[in-house]
Amino acid sequence: MRILVIEDDRLVADLMRQVLIDDGYDVDIAPVAEDGRRLALSTAYDAIVLDLELPDRNGLAVLQDLRREGSTTPIVVATAHDTTADVVRALDAGADDYLQKPFPNEVLAARVRAAIRRGGARSMERVSAGDLTLNRVSHEVHCHSKPVNLTARQYSLLEFLAMRAGETVTRPMLLENVWHLQFDPGSNVVDVHVAQLRKRLRESGSVVDIRTVRGEGYSLDLG
Structure with missing residues (x-):
């Protein structure tokens, strides 16, 4: 299984990569929004971990773009934004889960596993190519x-x-x-x-x- 992490902070991205590799996934890293969007639409990922604070574009806009383009890949938002309004906006835009930084490594792995399980039936209905x-x-x-x-x-x-x-x-x-x-x-x-x-x-x-x-x-x- 392959996961895409869209995160500009190299230390955070490397940490998430290692956590997910240890959980048995292959992991790609995209440090900017446009790279993440391109990879998400051209590669079959089992889940995406998305930061909202990206240097070239807001992660929420990336999330909205992916859903508008028909992507059904489970997306877990992982960000320092912690207000109720932030959570609601992300979920309404199509996020499958929301994680507030910092979070325990085990929680990230568990949330990704859960998102993949929930998205399994849905992903069978749509194929992205x-x-x-x-x-x-x-x-x-x-x-x-x-x-x-x-x-x-x-x-x-x-x-x-x-x-x-x-x-x-x-x-x-x-x-x-x-x-x-x-x-x-x-x-x-x-x-x-x-x-x-x-x-x-x-x-x-x-x-x-x-x-x-x-x-x-x-x-x-x-x-």
């Missing part, structure tokens, strides 16, 4: 909050690739899981649908692309 968000219940796709109109087959193809982003997916895998065929019909049906989906993604303005892996299949490039 670069700047795309897929709703696995409604089969809707959004790019920067704007809908991307896909056919049912195009959606199924995109979801299968998104769940394996960065991996090479072979044509037989696509035929079996998207078309539900146990054999190759001897046509270029996969290539045609991939080309159509690639075109729709470009028209939507997404940076996500479907890369052809010569002699093997395709891989979803998150941009």
Whole structure:
């Protein structure tokens, strides 16, 4: 499991990193808001720990941006802000939990574990792939909050690739899981649908692309 810590204080960030590593997580650190936002939208994290006092932008604005972009990753706000109004604003903006600094190391680890547990069912409903968000219940796709109109087959193809982003997916895998065929019909049906989906993604303005892996299949490039 991977955690993103958005924290500008290097000593605090390193301490949180070590606490979370000791609890079994891989940890990335973003010292500024823009780096944190970019990583949060382009990488599949199991949880995010977010400071509100960042040098380039208020952490609350980052939180609001992530939720507006469709991110459902559990977010634990960890900050020195301690007023009731601060807590309410963060929770209303989409935070899953709120920790006031300083806090015991064990509490940070426990709160992150709890946020991941609570977010597990919710995260299954949505898949983030670069700047795309897929709703696995409604089969809707959004790019920067704007809908991307896909056919049912195009959606199924995109979801299968998104769940394996960065991996090479072979044509037989696509035929079996998207078309539900146990054999190759001897046509270029996969290539045609991939080309159509690639075109729709470009028209939507997404940076996500479907890369052809010569002699093997395709891989979803998150941009």
